[in-house]
Amino acid sequence: MASAIRGMWHHLAQQPASYERKQYYSFGRVLGAGTFGEVRESVFAPDGRHVAIKVIKKSSLNGDETLVLKEIDIVRHLHHRNIVKLLDWFESKDKYYLVFELCTGGELFEKISQRGHFTETDAIKLLRCGYESIAYLHEHNIVHRDIKPENFIFRDRSEDAPLMLADFGIARIMRSDDEVLSTMCGSFGYAAPEILLRQGHGKAVDIWSMGVVAFSTLCGYSPFWRFEEPRSLMLAMQSNNIEFDERYWWGISESAKDFIRLSLRSDPNERMTAAEALQHPWLTGDTASTRDLLPDVIHNFNARATLRRAVLKIQAVNRLRKLSLTSSGRSNSGSSEGSEPDKSPSNADMETGHSEQQQQQQQPPPPYSPEPGANGNIPGSWKP
Numbered sequence: 001m002a003s004a005i006r007g008m009w010h011h012l013a014q015q016p017a018s019y020e021r022k023q024y025y026s027f028g029r030v031l032g033a034g035t036f037g038e039v040r041e042s043v044f045a046p047d048g049r050h051v052a053i054k055v056i057k058k059s060s061l062n063g064d065e066t067l068v069l070k071e072i073d074i075v076r077h078l079h080h081r082n083i084v085k086l087l088d089w090f091e092s093k094d095k096y097y098l099v100f101e102l103c104t105g106g107e108l109f110e111k112i113s114q115r116g117h118f119t120e121t122d123a124i125k126l127l128r129c130g131y132e133s134i135a136y137l138h139e140h141n142i143v144h145r146d147i148k149p150e151n152f153i154f155r156d157r158s159e160d161a162p163l164m165l166a167d168f169g170i171a172r173i174m175r176s177d178d179e180v181l182s183t184m185c186g187s188f189g190y191a192a193p194e195i196l197l198r199q200g201h202g203k204a205v206d207i208w209s210m211g212v213v214a215f216s217t218l219c220g221y222s223p224f225w226r227f228e229e230p231r232s233l234m235l236a237m238q239s240n241n242i243e244f245d246e247r248y249w250w251g252i253s254e255s256a257k258d259f260i261r262l263s264l265r266s267d268p269n270e271r272m273t274a275a276e277a278l279q280h281p282w283l284t285g286d287t288a289s290t291r292d293l294l295p296d297v298i299h300n301f302n303a304r305a306t307l308r309r310a311v312l313k314i315q316a317v318n319r320l321r322k323l324s325l326t327s328s329g330r331s332n333s334g335s336s337e338g339s340e341p342d343k344s345p346s347n348a349d350m351e352t353g354h355s356e357q358q359q360q361q362q363q364p365p366p367p368y369s370p371e372p373g374a375n376g377n378i379p380g381s382w383k384p
């Protein structure tokens, strides 16, 4: 009887049918800020289970709700120990609610910075989780396209908690290995050169981003932090000459550097694949050094952790967001993926990147890319 009345009320309030399920969840603290909403810890009343609910405002989608439906469609079929599971989803007339298993261990760098020490061997353990999740996705012809530290979270707070990949907001299923995606996407600082140059892209973009994550994990700053100007940044990304500053890279194994060079090959065809990464001697062997990297990682990471930078970054992110929304009509028209890509990097895109890089330039020593903010996470994705 009560449910019949509730159903009638939802109908009168013009709520979608699935809105009925919202009553089972009570909403708690914010776990992370997303590009289109936020992720909140919630409790599923029937069994008291704690979950994470990604709340996405429909108004922020600029009329294109397929973005969320694609995310749901991809993530609900994924079953891997290093990928967050979608448990349920429902919608109201204003919002989508995606219910995920709750990961309580915090984001990648948050947790690293809380450790007593951190060696190459520790880094390998974490990175293997990342490469395994990516290898699984690529085997299933899915490209994540937004690999970055904020999208890796630890399942729990235990010492050896697995690292989990989240956020399939801009992931795509490829119809074949040869399909070429063309949307401008990803996060500044992690996006592969072929994305910025709009040359068409595929699975290899995840390997590039993961290479940046691997580099940053070992030293606390991004490999391209020095290049403030778009042209020199692009040249650096295309040079195949990754600079390992001896101040921070002394004692780090040659095997690690080789691994990073193979991840950051500018030509996507020369880049190693996820399966090759998992077979690389650095990830499999005992070539890692035992030097404690934590002091340098924290030093370089903290170099950017000032309020001023957080504010500047938010401004840059807002510009990126505007950019993505203005391009969303083109990007999500359905036929744009795989259509003839725009070959040149647009001024608007590169200018946005430029200003962000300039901000990074102002304060030595080398900065690390992700910025602190609410819950240590500021959204920085171009959601096409």
Ligand SMILES: Nc1ncnc2c1ncn2[C@@H]1O[C@H](COP(=O)(O)OP(=O)(O)O)[C@@H](O)[C@H]1O
Pocket: 031, 032, 033, 034, 035, 036, 037, 039, 052, 054, 084, 100, 101, 102, 103, 104, 107, 150, 151, 153, 166, 167, 168, 169, 377, 379, 381
């Ligand atoms: N399952 C989860 N458990 C705990 N925290 C999560 C979970 N999913 C996401 N988060 C937190 O919320 C943030 C934003 O979520 P994400 O899915 O990446 O949204 P967006 O697409 O907006 O970036 C993440 O960076 C992470 O800090």
Ligand SMILES: [Mg+2]
Pocket: 034, 150, 151, 167
């Ligand atoms: Mg995210």
